[in-house]
Amino acid sequence: MKKHIHVRVVSPITTIGFRHDASLKSLESPGLVVSGSQISKGPGSIESEYENAMAVPDTVSLIVAAERDGVDAVVIDCMGDPGLRPAREAVTIPVLGPCQTAMHMAAMLSHKFSVLTVMARLIPQFENAAVLAGLGSRIASVRSLEIPVLQLEQDLAATQAALVDEAQKAVERDGAHAVIFGCTGLMGCAAALKQGLLERGIDIPVIDPIPTAVNIAAALVRSDLTHSARSYPLPPIKPMPGYDMPDLHASEAKAAE
Secondary structure (H helix, E strand, O other): OOOOEEEEEEEOOOOOOOOOHHHHHOOOEOOEEEEEEEOOOOOOOOOOHHHHHHHHHHHHHHHHHHHHOOOOEEEEOOOOOOOHHHHHHHOOOOEEOHHHHHHHHHHHHOOOEEEEEOOHHHHHHHHHHHHHOOOOOOEEEEEEOOOOHHHOOOOHHHHHHHHHHHHHHHHHOOOOOEEEEOOHHHOOOHHHHHHHHHOOOOOOOEEOHHHHHHHHHHHHHHOOOOOOOOOOOOOOOOOOOOOOOOOOOHHHHHHHO
16 A cells, blocks of 8 residues: 555646645545645636536646646646546546545445536536536536635625525435535535525535545545546557657557667
């Protein structure tokens, strides 16, 4: 079993300061180091499928760089899971998307779950993600706060109050038995939401996707597990004009020498 594990959290947005080093360090534990990296080309935040797609090339490049830096596993810091499947084709270390991970965790811990996201325009994205994860019958609802990603921390008390209100509706109106944050910008709000729900007589799991994904990533490394090469085979060699992407076959060529 590996004693020292290094998980990298890759931020797929270009806004500086969105993910503070201190918040990543708070995820560390004995034997677990958590570092971060951030794309330099792409959207300032992700609140649409378009922005999700525009984040993918630089995100995948950073994940390849993480593997070559000796990192043991990667977590993508966005609930759109941008680049999750292509990154798994590009590397052999575990790559986790917080949305996929949180949904499977919620399905394990509850009968049905709801997602609390930032904007109503993202509701179809999360419903589609649940179906893609094989959990379409387990998602009770997706509810939005109508607070943009980059404004979540401007009035944290208002954000947390909105979370409690929407979570209560998810439970009482939609039949949710657990809730998931639908934006990684809500990281750190789980305790406040849990307490707010308890004060209203509601006791359910509150899943904060980034801490959950980091811990699951470390567990995969300790268990010597990663994604299947049959599910995510290495892409073929071919020209890709206009993209400054790493040579994914470099390690194969070196091994053949």
